[in-house]
Amino acid sequence: MSIHTLEPTAIWSHFATINAIPRASKKEEAIIEYMLSFGKSLGLFAERDEVGNVLIRKPATSGYESKSIIVLQAHLDMVHQKNAETDFNFETSGIQMLIDGDWVRADGTTLGADNGIGVAAIMGVLASSDIPHPAIEALFTIDEETGMTGAKSLAPGWLTGSYLLNLDTEDDEEITIGCAGGVDVTATGALREEATTAYDTLVHIAVKGLQGGHSGMDIHKGLGNANKLLMRVLDSVISEADARLYTVDGGGLRNAIPREATATLACRSADAAGIRDMVKRTQQIIAKEYAATEPSLAISTTQENADDELSVLTVESQQKFVAVCNVAHHGVFRMSAVFPDLVETSNNVARIVLKSGKYTILCLTRSAIQSSKEYLAMILRSTFEMLDAEVAFSGDYPGWEPEPEGELVQLTADTYRRLFNSEPSVCAGHGGLECGLIGKVYPNLKMVSVGPTIRGAHSPDERASISSVAKFWNFFLELLKNTP
Template sequence: MSKEIRQLEPKALWNKFADLNAVPRPSKKEERVIKFMKDFGHSLDLETIEDEVGNVIICKPATSGMEDRKPIVMQSHLDMVHQKNNDTEFDFDTQGIDMYVDGDWVKAKGTTLGADNGLGVATIMAILESDSIAHPDLEALFTIDEETGMTGAKGLKGGLLHGEILLNLDTEEDDEIGVGCAGGVDVTATRDYKEEDTPEIKLGYAIEVKGLQGGHSGMQIHEGLGNANKFMNRLLFDGFEKFGLRISEIDGGSLRNAIPRESKAIVAIDAVHESKFITEIKAHAEIIKTEFKTMEPDLEVLISKTETPEKIMELGVQEGITRALYAACNGVYRMSPDIPDLVETSNNIARVIVRDGQIKIGCLIRSSVESTKQDLANTLCATFELTGCEVELSGDYPGWAPNMDSAILKVMVPIYEQLNKGEQPHVAACHAGLECGILGTNYPDMDMISFGPNIKGAHSPDERAQISSAQKYWEFVLEILKHIPKKH
């Protein structure tokens, strides 16, 4: 696996990526990768510290001739999203990522690749290790838990860093220079319900939605990808009136920041309506497939007879929750009126769990405008509260307001144009959560920018990194480091 990857150019980058991907690094479980990074810093005899929350900072003095340049911070996050296909046997807690080369792309076998944000981490590691790459005073900041709450960035105290410019390496389009991003908030709706004994006249069936692409719930929310939780709710809606359908269990989606690819429900139906149930569910599934045939060509809806469940959800709660899920906003809520083609506010209905007398629905709202974020949060709260749920808002983090007068932006744009035969970069804000907005709360005077190589399908098992783009990006990084502005 890693031998093939290690032969790719630039070798300094891909070798460090292979080293990193051998270390399990799920969000909230970063102990091993924190130790790995600290050991790396110590092996280079560089000042290496771990802060109170687990962020790692490695400091490297300026190379000869660069001492008069502004000190910089290069930043990436250590954790990665863990997603795998249902038919892939893989333990993220113990195994390294199994990578392979497919043409111009590096992919993983049935799992997420970890290029988000592993290629950024590997870039910084390669620069720290090099004795030939020119750079000013450098603080390498490796944050934790970016994917599930940004607690690393939130916990980083002011005064630890002394850099004047921050290069965030967490953008996924190589022609884009990021100058802003969305903030976010988690919306979690819960309620208890009474379980009832399943009547003897009922038959058990399993309904499974699978084969969806999934993807990044920020960067891809505008693409019209299917949401397995929404699809499942369409199939279950009004099922009681048609065939006496009663819900026993639902398990849909996985991570808050991933568009749900799969959902499974266990239901009980009236035996007398069995034939009608199968016919109508299949017909409804075909309608959904037709609607999404362009975006979701591999969508499957499977219906299979199963053991009749012992318990079912009380009917009033079932009717209320299916209607609430139908009413709840999913996808784009508002486009930006100021920045062309930018999603301003969106929601991802990420997780739906119905089991053992408890309902839990998890959503992630993203927005570059705080007031609109709160407006959508109120909309979701009202929707779920009307059906008896308690709703909690958590994990709120700020957006990053664009600064079009950024000094480092004025350096990077002409470098990009020079390297790419006059092509202009796309200077933009993104509809994803970058750590810049949070870091800026304790470092308000730091000039921040974000960029990176082409990464597609992040947060899904289809995640892939483009080899030719990594070469383009690496050259860009090296030129930026050479041209950091001088100190005042």
């Protein structure tokens, strides 16, 4: 069966089409041009703003002219992640999709259901001739995944709607009414090295097989962080063996929990076997701890001969570097005191790179409370300054404050109950949605977020439920009919 023929075809056919277009964050020009052409091909008003956000307007269908204008919003970019063994070029190839029971997934890469399903659902309504709806402003933002620069750059007056449906929630039982804000924390610096000919062997350590996942929505699940596990292994080695740290390369995007990380140690050939045994012993301890959450965890070693002379970290430098990376907080920092089982504040140690003595450590700190976000960012700054690092804060975006008693929230929940004869989960989420930023520019815009069930977002295990997409589509169309 083809993805194009899955039901509802109004979503899946458009999803398959946009998934053939590379659309990494900050590289969205092709998808921007496609969306403009799509809107114009339907005879609709379509334009882009200076940064690349696309707005398509569609008039109300007959009988719905008196209803309020509704903004339908989703983001065009997707996270590009792949398994190390997958041979795939995101810049030139479309996503290779497959059907696995009730799931659509990709072949060794992220799927792009986050937020491609939302984009495709809006496209389905725009292209329809038989779906009743009020006047629509379809807003497709760019760069949501790596800075939300599209939402940050929205100009006042571009949107005229009274209500906004964000289609970036990833559980079909949830109605999201708030989310965390975030800030990027970046530490950079240089460590002392020394040239030596004493070490004739390189031992490469690789942490692989972790699930990864969304650094907001999955941060509470106890999943392994490859960077943190690698530093734990390195500490066990350098505290006992005569070995020097040469390179580190771990993790990737700030909003993805790291799945893989590697490091290289320089040592004497006579010590290599002992070092590999130390890694194996530590791996066995870690594997036992993570047996339930990371059953595919693998920590392996290989070795090769080294060059005649190497520049490696000094003993003091490597001890300090590994210690600071181990101390840097990863995971849940504080749970919400307002919403049960909701993470309030967290941090993702997303990327660690060390090469030629120079290092970069990237984190994404999230919180529903601005002061708590600032406090954890300060703790991280203090931690990294122990390395004499330059610490920069960037990409700061606000949270979205919930309004549980709002008119649109109540309407959305009532519609869900009527359609499915069950109670929705009306909640705030720990992931970052653009509603907080949009609300800063349009403070009178009433907003909720809904979507189908998506699992493993931001990882190659990303998948979208076929039955849930059908359920979401029915819910979405009913909301369009019933907005005031």
